[in-house]
Amino acid sequence: MNPPPPENEAEIAELDEVKSSLGRRIKDLRNERGMSARVLAEASGVTGGFLSQVENGKVMPSVGTLIRLATALGTRVGELFNQVEPGGRVIRANDRPAYPLTEQGVNDALISSDPSGEVEVLHSTIEPGAGTGDELYTHGTRVEIVYVESGEIHIRLEGEEIPLGAGDSITFAGDTPHGATNRGNQPAVLIWVAAPARY
Helix, strand or coil: CCCCCCCHHHHHHHHHHHHHHHHHHHHHHHHHHCCCCCHHHHHHHHCHHHHHHHHEEEECCCHHHHHHHHHHCCCHEEEEECCCCCCCCCCHHHHCCEEEEECCCCCEECCCCCCCCCCEEEEEEECCCCCCCCCCCCCCCCEEEEEEEEEEEEEECCCEEEEECCCCEEECCCCCCCEECCCCCCCCEEEEEECCCCC
């Protein structure tokens, strides 16, 4: 089951802009680091053709692939979206740095502002049938906590799949390969806490 495609021209245009902006940012970071496309593709476990499609704004990578690309570029996923972490103690709802993986049915927004980088809190909405992708991933955290605000989510930890409903939470070691899938028929709204900040 996959997330529904965009329904109108405005949604399609917004998605195209996100993909184009993401692709340009990845290419710019690669060039800044003096990396060839082949080296980045190999380091992140994708084909050269796929990386070319990403850099040209043709496809949106899964969360796991974005994490591998960010790691290979020596940065965090948020940097791939040209987002600057907020500097103040208060983050207004309309000012959250957003990481819209709309084509994947995932929309993440940063709701924490910790200058020490010890903790990071994301507000995540995962549409029905959507998720972080088939591949499990890690991204350098020590511990992660997921709290389900509404809907339901299946958290995958290595060979185990754990269903969670509204009000449930799970804590796991950050070095455990993991992923998330919404198998329900309503959006899953999650609070995702990671220490240290690595997303």
